[in-house]
Amino acid sequence: MLAVLIAAGTMNLGWWCVPVLGVLYGAARGTGEDLALEAGVGAALGWAGVLGWSAPPGPLWQLAVRAGGVFGLPGWAFIATTLLFAGLLAATAAHLGSGARRGFPLRPHPPG
């Protein structure tokens, strides 16, 4: 569900929706063992979905190789960086959102 929301938000509003939705997700869930991981994976999946839906694989790979090369990255690494960026944004935002709901404890919350 989060992946779909992030995909829709990115397409309609922009990349900055990812941290916004991540914060909301964290705040809504409050606590959870893998809350940040879930948010991160959800965001990466959301962006992967956008990429896969928006362009055929041929041009996508061509672009990954050529645009990745601009940053000194091989094609696969450029794709991975893109998904990692979304994942990190969502994960850290979700963690922050979760903390906000719990009043920003100075220590990490206990498991469970």
Added chain:
Amino acid sequence: MRFVPPALSGLVLLALLWLGFFGAGPVPPVGLVLDPWRGVWAAAASADLPPQPLAAIPGLMDTVRVVYDDRAVPHIFARSETDAYRALGYVVARDRLFQLEMQTRASAGTLSEVLGRPVLEADRMQRALGLAWSAEREWAAVDTASAVARAARAYADGVNAWIDHLTPRDVPLEYHLLRSRPQRWKPQYTLYLMKRMGYTLAFSTEERQRDRLAAMIGDSAVSALFPVHAPIQEPIQPGPGPYPRYDVRRLPPPSQPPPSVALHRLPPLEVASGEAGEDAVGSNNWAVSPRRSATGHALLAGDPHLDLTLPSIWYEVHLSAGEGLDVYGVTIPGVPSVVIGFNRDIAWSFTNTGSDVLDLYAETLNHRTHPTAYRLDGSWRPLDLRIERYLGTRGEVLAVDTIYHTHRGPVSFAGSQPTSMRWLVLEAGSTQALLQAQKAHSVDQWLRAMESFRTPAQNGVVADRSGTIAIRSTGAFPLRPGDGRGDRLRDGTTSRSDWTGYWPLTRYPFSRNPSQGYLVSANQEPKDPRVDPGYLGSDWPPPWRAIRINQLLAADSQVTVDAMRRLQTDPGSARADAVVPLLIQIGRAAEAAGTGGAADTAALRQALDLLAQWDRRYTRDDAGAVLFEFTVQELQNRLWDELLAHSPMALRRVATPGDAVLLEALRDSLTPWWDDRRTAGAVEGRDDVVAASLTAALARARQALGDPAKWRWDRVQHANIYHLLQLPSLSALDLPVQGGPSTISPSSGNGRHGPSWRMVVELGPEVKGFGIYPGGQSGNPASARYLDRLPRWLSGQLDTLRFPRSADEFPAGQTPARLTLTGTGER
């Protein structure tokens, strides 16, 4: 994450957001770049042309149908010329928007607004020359009802229609990387590009180089080393012959400079050649009469050699409209016409004439740094001022320059002697001629249309279906007072130094249906000076390509399209044919005399044996070409030591005399030029230097490539096709090519220049065209059309060019995309 305090997550998030919005250092805003919908990834979505879109262009009078063929060439079917130009602007912007803007900015000197301070000096140079200034001036003077104004405005309508409807997903990849957005297109930008062509093809300040050389070796030596007329004659306009003719002269010794020439007057060393090939930028074209073609139809070939870039300088298009316009060929993005191509009746192509249309004048100003007047005919004349302001990427002012103008043109303060520049490119336009020429229906009509073409002067070859072939060097050729030469600095204090007019059309180099049955141009001196010694330019490139083309055409009385195609990539070298036998003869003499020790003699013998076995062809797997080119470089380094000067970086050669002069030196064992002035107490002779060059070349080749069995030409010479931003991952580099310096398909130096469009046309009952350029129609690196033509270009193949009479003529399956354009009111 559960062991991470939320505050730390907050910090990481903040950092990510900062990077996402603003980037850091060279890293662009990561969020904007990586956004899978609006960032660079969006380029993948627009890589393929949408199959059946509709679009609106303001001002369009009727619906225009655009059909893309299987090579992604748009065939534009309109009812009026201006509608065709609107559609052309639209389809070019759709495929080449970033290129349109970059070319314009390069001419305007506004690259720093998107690329920042690193390109500021390039911008300053362009603005000092005044390309944009002159284009604006020319545009202001254009009759608004003229064909040029109507075409330029229509083209701008088309480009802006595309820009105005751009979604963030359509913005080319490069804009994301540069954090920039496309600027709207103004009609006068077409003139900017014509000026840019002038800069590429007709900007040569040999006066400065000549002055510097005269200060080093004396004026008579300069005249011999860089002669006004080519020592090897193979003119474009067939003359009394026989050709090639070697006008060999004895080189005068280097002498002390005259007292009037002082090095301190000269600007810093600008040009040090010897790295790029002599004909790195050049072109070929030729036409064959029906009586020498296998089918009995006239044939025409053209291949302009220009900067090889991605996307290509050319864009292929078919324009069909009423009013006699039905033309196929290549246009330069930004120019509303086909520049090289064919229509239903004629075909044409250009090579650069290389005429001298730029003169420098030594000016006397009333103040060294803040002048207000210059001296002319005994009185002070006011200088015109132009203020140029340079902006950075955030709109900040990077620099402000004041450019001074005399009645001749802009003033340069390089060196201690201010000089003004009269440059025809700043004064004359040629767009009108191109617009008319593409509609000509016979050779004579085409020649008439081209009469108004002023600059950069071009050798235009043309053939028609009636079997007529012709060639003419067309452009404004200035007449100068005195000896008529324009390769020396002139006195600016008198108006008697100014141009007195232009050559009359009847004097232009010209030939029509010559008895030999073919016509050839390859940037060589166009007219035999025995026919007309008038000054057109100086230091012409040796006519090696022309000699080779003439040889091959003379040997074939049944020329075919395929023979023309093969000729365009012929690996043979007239230069090697001329130089190698001399090297072997001199080398054998040195070997017999035992120059050097036993080891040197053995090495010399091996080098000579390898050269003797060489077939003088620059095929990719050729070994002999490696040794020959290394030998010539070694020879030039040893022979022209008198031309070395200190530049800020190193000791470099100011200029390298042409191969024809090298031949003169090789034929003269006594010329003092063979002595290396750097070796005090020793006097080197020709045979010593040739032997040393051969053994040094052998050693160098061994060191670089190993055993001679492993030598291959394509390990030494490559074509390099750089993206406009010089980004390697968007470029095609280290491409093995057939051809070398001075072969018909030349490849030399850094490999950044070469055949940018190869075309062969058969003028039968139905005109048939074949062509290719390196790259592809799309400027989008994600597109399959970005580089799809490269393999065929590399292997010397040509594509069949489709030239349908209507949009319905395309066979099913060969129209991957169609586009319907309407006026804004009809959408």
